[in-house]
Amino acid sequence: MDEADVLWKARQFVASVDTSNIHVDLNAYVDAAKAKVGFEELEDGESGYTINVKGQPRITVNSLETPERQRFTICHEIAHIVLGLVSQHDEIPSWGYAKRDINETWCDVFAAELLMPYDIFRAKIRDEGEPSEELIESLASEFRTSFPAAGSRFAAVTDLPCAFVTIDRSIIRYASRSLSLRKIGAWIAPKSPVPTGSVAHRLRADEVNGSATQEVAQDIWFSDWEKDRDLWEMSRHYARFDQTVSLLWCDEDDISDVEVSRTRLTTYENDGLSELTGELPWPGKRSRR
Ligand SMILES: [Zn+2]
Structure with a gap:
């Protein structure tokens, strides 16, 4: 797997889903991944994880983190499910970014595609010209x-x-x-x-x-x-x-x-x-x- 594969799979996944409401909730993605999402107060710095319950992936999200962060976590976990990549970063502190498992980077790339779908994002900035704060x-x-x-x-x-x-x-x-x-x-x-x-x-x-x-x-x-x-x-x-x-x-x-x-x-x-x-x-x- 390389970055191009991940982008291709993410865009294919996005294309299979009705994205019209994803800025409100991510249920369309969660359903497409045949997953369930629950919210719990997790340890500081632990964003979330996925386990299988009776064959169905169940994503648990840290309810103490910001709503934006929780959305990112859901999409990152969906990436693990869709790409079939196991979480492999438990032992590595996040500041060791360079040594962070490559699977985690792929899942972040995938998550960005889900949260800000290419076509929609590009259409938004097309007429904007130069950026501003x-x-x-x-x-x-x-x-x-x-x-x-x-x-x-x-x-x-x-x-x-x-x-x-x-x-x-x-x-x-x-x-x-x-x-x-x-x-x-x-x-x-x-x-x-x-x-x-x-x-x-x-x-x-x-x-x-x-x-x-x-x-x-x-x-x-x-x-x-x-x-x-x-x-x-x-x-x-x-x-x-x-x-x-x-x-x-x-x-x-x-x-x-x-x-x-x-x-x-x-x-x-x-x-x-x-x-x-x-x-x-x-x-x-x-x-x-
Ligand atoms: Zn992960």
Whole structure:
């Protein structure tokens, strides 16, 4: 199984379901997976799990988590059922993201497709042009998901050259990129420190919740790009968890003459897994989903 298989299966699953009401409840997906859902107060950081009761999968969701998080958990568990992947992350703390079982990443990718179906999401942003904090906020509320999940989905689906970066403490955890950025091999290295001069770096230094949008030089985020180009960065910092997210974008014209580098494209192939997950795994907590 690879990312393309997961996306294909997720879109096939979505296509088999009447999605008109999924922003209200996820029953159409639950029924299609022939599952049942129950809610219980689980241990802090434990989002949910699935067991078989008389041959039927029964999903248990942590009722103490936010409604958005509970929706993500239901879709993640449906992914386990539909893809036939066992949960394999019980012993691994979520901060060990790099070592997180690949099945869990597949299930997150699948869940993002269910919560924000490609066609519907794409239709919503088609006429919007450039993103704004208000737009991402309204997408998050419309699809009843988190701000980071909607931002990550925007970067993955838009025609604009666009990336969504998740920063955990001072370290870049992953970046999802739009097709146009992937085509030119634009690359943000995971596990590297948040760059000095970025909006994310400045907000984080303030050590309080904050958000800001501002133009920055492209070479702050993309080391191999020319210095005289500009990039927009919209960033949000969550002080309690020391997590920061940044949405980066520029005009189509600004990248039209950027050369495709073979090495960068090769690197992308290896990086393909960490995209589209769309959910921040909070550090220091066990997350048995
Ligand atoms: Zn799982």
